[in-house]
Amino acid sequence: MEMKKNVIKLQDRGRERVLARGAICFGVLGVLCVLYCIAIRFFMGYGTNFYLIWSAMGIGFGVISLFCAKPALRRRLPAWLLRAFWICFGIALAIFLCVEGLILSRQNANAKDGAEYLLILGAQWKSEGPSMVLKYRLDQAVHYLRVNRETKVIVSGGQGSNEPISEADGMYAYLVEHGIDGSRIIKEDQSTSTYENLKFSAQLLDKTQNSVVIVTNGFHIFRAEKLAKAQGYLHVEGLAADSYPPMEAHNLLREFFGVVKDFFAGNMVYWEHNENR
Numbered sequence: 013m014e015m016k017k018n019v020i021k022l023q024d025r026g027r028e029r030v031l032a033r034g035a036i037c038f039g040v041l042g043v044l045c046v047l048y049c050i051a052i053r054f055f056m057g058y059g060t061n062f063y064l065i066w067s068a069m070g071i072g073f074g075v076i077s078l079f080c081a082k083p084a085l086r087r088r089l090p091a092w093l094l095r096a097f098w099i100c101f102g103i104a105l106a107i108f109l110c111v112e113g114l115i116l117s118r119q120n121a122n123a124k125d126g127a128e129y130l131l132i133l134g135a136q137w138k139s140e141g142p143s144m145v146l147k148y149r150l151d152q153a154v155h156y157l158r159v160n161r162e163t164k165v166i167v168s169g170g171q172g173s174n175e176p177i178s179e180a181d182g183m184y185a186y187l188v189e190h191g192i193d194g195s196r197i198i199k200e201d202q203s204t205s206t207y208e209n210l211k212f213s214a215q216l217l218d219k220t221q222n223s224v225v226i227v228t229n230g231f232h233i234f235r236a237e238k239l240a241k242a243q244g245y246l247h248v249e250g251l252a253a254d255s256y257p258p259m260e261a262h263n264l265l266r267e268f269f270g271v272v273k274d275f276f277a278g279n280m281v282y283w284e285h286n287e288n289r
């Protein structure tokens with residue numbers, strides 16, 4: 013009996029040590045998330061308020077850290093609730109890692125020369141010019157178009173509430189300024205999302221016959237290709253542009269939610285012969 017009590021005490025001590033280490037890890041994660049949120053807000057620039065999710069995550073990690081560090085707090089909650097939380101946390105983490113793995117698998121996608129159409133997906137256009145994300149896409153497109161002089165280019169993006177002009181108009185001007193003949197450029201200026209970029213651009217070409225290269229940042233390629241194929245683009249491939257390294261974690265997190273949203277909306281599922289999706 014005494015031996016059993018000693019074993020239980022050792023198990024409890026081991027469990028407390030694990031929780032103490034967890035408290036440190038989650039505490040550090042919480043601080044880093046809040047600092048990253050502040051850095052995006054004041055030093056890196058942001059297009060939407062999505063960056064606030066880092067602050068929310070920091071608070072969440074801080075709460076988990078507190079519960080790991082304080083046995084008295086844990087004892088106030090039912091054991092089944094704590095177990096359910098950790099199970100859900102583990103499942104969510106596994107899903108996150110799997111989706112991020114898929115996103116990163118297309119991070120450095122390259123495309124063959126000779127495409128009939130180059131499709132540049134829009135991003136925020138600021139009063140002073142393209143956002144950094146969009147500038148990377150445009151520069152990659154300019155390089156491809158200079159090598160492939162027969163390729164036409166579709167610039168796709170409407171005008172958001174925080175944009176002085178449509179993304180398509182801005183991209184058109186940028187390409188012309190960098191030596192691309194305006195007669196090669198087709199504007200699609202109604203779309204407000206990646207799904208619409210592809211849907212509306214499909215009306216400007218033959219998606220079942222034409223070869224199409226989609227230009228976007230590496231973190232966005234996986235979703236863009238899946239959406240295009242789901243919409244019936246038969247000869248499509250992605251061409252990855254660079255992205256701003258300090259914002260890479262933010263972009264990857266945002267893209268995770270984009271993939272999940274489009275998956276559950278049915279936008280990434282291919283329905284053969286369904287042209288009305």
